[in-house]
Amino acid sequence: MPPIQDHPLRYQLANELHARPFPTMQGPCTVVFVTIKQEHQAVHRDRDEDLRHLIDLLDRHGAAHPKPGATHHSAQIGRHQLKWEQHTEFVSYMIYSSGVSARAFDPVDFEVFPEDWLDMAPGKRVTSLVFRVQPRPPADEMTRNLVDWFVPESLAVSEVLDGSAVMAGDFRIDPAGHMRFAVFVSPETGSRRVGRIVQRLCEIETYRAMSMLGFSRSRRLSDCIGGLDTHLSEMMVQMTGGQMPADKTLSQLLTISAELEAMAARSAFRFGATSAYEALVDQRISLLREERYEGYQNFADFMLRRYEPAMRTVKSTEARLGILADRARRAGELLRTRVDVERSAQNQALLESMDRRADLALRLQTTVEGLSVVAISYYSVSLVAYAGYPLAALLGLSKGTLTAMITVPVVALVWIAVRRIRKKLH
Structure with missing residues (x-):
């Protein structure tokens, strides 16, 4: 019995579970x-440029290239380990190595990314993070480090994964242009768990930054939406009061509706992506199973106070844009109904006017037909009389008598002929 055939995508889909x-x-x-993210149309970017940029970095260290079409790659570059991932809108580079600098968060640590290589990146920097991972010190020493390394006002600290580590960060960009995070690892914590903690922190900050692009978009749209809302409200008042012709109002409404639809179309992807990134931020924080440390706010508290209001603004803007578009659509439908009713009334009046004109034309036609019978009869009597004068002389009849005798028959014949012609035409 031949073996059962596999679906063409079976192995590809199974391996996807173990990717990254x-x-x-x-x-x-x-x-x-x-x-790194392209500033515009990042979803439709040339992804081969991402690979070429990665290969340029690998070639500087003689490292192996990724497979064609790869979306993730790991390699040893010198004494450092590189982890590269390609996402829908951006690419990420993580480089880590053993040991820490004598000066905490020394800008020299970031020089593992060559400056000229960064300048050639196919996009702009979205996030730039520096982590200091070290064994967990005594509580008083850790407190001193937190005070020295971070801004107390926005510092978030939490114990994660059942006491496996303490992570800290203030989500501020330091003078060197990087955001700092510290991870204090408990002695019994394994290397894989440390890697997961660092990876989660990278994802939290990356997805937070990407979702804030939606907040920036909503702020830019806010003034436009407010102006269109005011204009639409004024037009509704004019519609109610009949202050403006309906066709002119309808034209303006169609312009507003088209503008709103264009705004919604341009913002649909960004708002949808923002919602997805927000969900990922919340999920990644929950996976760390935070516990409060020494009275500091944890990462969930920080996001609730600083991040969630921005996301609510995005949702509010998206909802407001949709509601305004619906209002404009309903107003347009009402106005179109009003225009249709007015046009129907105009058409009815026009039809009545046409009926009256047709009736007058019929009456005029009847009158003209009567006059035409008289005119034709007059000339016909004259012609018949001229033809009958010789006969009248033989019979001893006068011209007047002959004319009187033929008038009635001629008129009757003309009337019958005109009537037959009229019947044939109708």
Whole structure:
């Protein structure tokens, strides 16, 4: 019996579950992370440019190239380990190596990415992170480090994964242009778990930054939506009061509706992506199973206070845009109904006018037909009389008598002839 055939995508779909493995790292170590995104139309970008940029970095260290069409790749570059991932809108580079610098978050750590290579990147930097991963020190020493390394006002600290580590960050960009995170690892924590914690933090900040692009879009749209809302409200008042001709109002409404639909179409992807990124941020934070540390706000608290209001603004703008488009659509339908009713009334009046004109034309036609019978009869009597004068002389009849005798028959014959012609025409 021949073996059952596999679906063509069976292995590809199964392997997708194991794609993008977590990095493995053990403290102390340094991690630098950067994401690059094209400023416009990132979804439709040339993804081969991403691969060429990666290969340029690999060639500088003699590292192996990724497979054609790859969306993730890991390689050893010198004493560092590289992890590259390609996403829908951006690409990310993570480089990590053992050991930490004497100066915490030294800008030199980021120089593992060559400056000229960064300048040739096919896009703009969205996130730039530096991690300091080290063994968990005593509580008082950790507190001193947190005070020295971060801005207390926005510092978020939490114990994660059942005490496996303490992670901290203030979500501020330092003078070197990077965002700092510290991970203090407990002695019993394995290298895979450390890698998962760092990866989750990278994802949290990357997805947070990407979702904030929707917030920027909503702020730009806010003034436009407000202006269109005011204009639409004024037009509704004019519609109610009949202050403007319906056809002119309808034209303006169609212009507003078209503008709203264009705004919605241009923003649909960004708002949808923002919602997806927000869900990923919340999911990644929940996966870390945070516990409060020494009275500091944790990452969930920070996001609730600083991040969630921005996301609510995006949702509000999206809903407001949809509601305004629906209002314009309903107003247009009402106005079109009003225009149709007015046109129907005009058409009815026009038909009545045409009926009256047709009736007058019929009466005029009847009158003309009567006059035509008289005129034709007059000339016919004259012609018959001229033809009958010789006969009248033989019979001893006068011209008047002959004319009187033939008038009635001639008129009757003309009337019958005109009537037959009229019947044939109708």
